[in-house]
Amino acid sequence: MNNIKGRGVMSKKNKRLPYLKFAEDYDDPYRSEYPNYSYCTECGIAYIDKNWKLDVDDSLNKNPIVCPACRKIKDNYFEGILYISGNFYKSHKDEIINLIKNEEHRQRLRTALPRIGKIEENEDGMIVYTTNDKLAYRLGKALFKAYKGDLSIKWSDNNIFTRVYWERDE
Numbered sequence: 001m002n003n004i005k006g007r008g009v010m011s012k013k014n015k016r017l018p019y020l021k022f023a024e025d026y027d028d029p030y031r032s033e034y035p036n037y038s039y040c041t042e043c044g045i046a047y048i049d050k051n052w053k054l055d056v057d058d059s060l061n062k063n064p065i066v067c068p069a070c071r072k073i074k075d076n077y078f079e080g081i082l083y084i085s086g087n088f089y090k091s092h093k094d095e096i097i098n099l100i101k102n103e104e105h106r107q108r109l110r111t112a113l114p115r116i117g118k119i120e121e122n123e124d125g126m127i128v129y130t131t132n133d134k135l136a137y138r139l140g141k142a143l144f145k146a147y148k149g150d151l152s153i154k155w156s157d158n159n160i161f162t163r164v165y166w167e168r169d170e
């Protein structure tokens, strides 16, 4: 646990979200530059004016590539993990999954690259793996905003890997 730099805890008593500054430049092994109108042959997103876009006009696509998110998912390389637990989850599972998917989509309309790579279930609840640290945080924040409960965040040095915990019992 010695790589943990900080920890934000939220509960019913402490509803303020911690201020997080994410590192903008770090040595992401998956980061690359692409020509304009490159598109991912796996998931279909396109790279236009240095932004990743969903739902683009296919006729504009020029340069086929595999995007960093698809490469991360293939390699099982994730930068964020959201742990969902507690009895509330057990009785509201579908609702929670919908909320997470909607929040993912909302975020991807702004920048299409970060996404959920994998969802696992265990006896405590659900584990959501994201290709980007900020997305795990935003999903946790959306759960907290919708259902309260307890949200805590642990991030490693340079904030390139984030663990987010959301729990609600009743």
Ligand SMILES: [Zn+2]
Pocket (backbone or CB within 6 Å): 040, 041, 042, 043, 044, 045, 066, 067, 068, 069, 070, 071
């Ligand atoms: Zn892709």
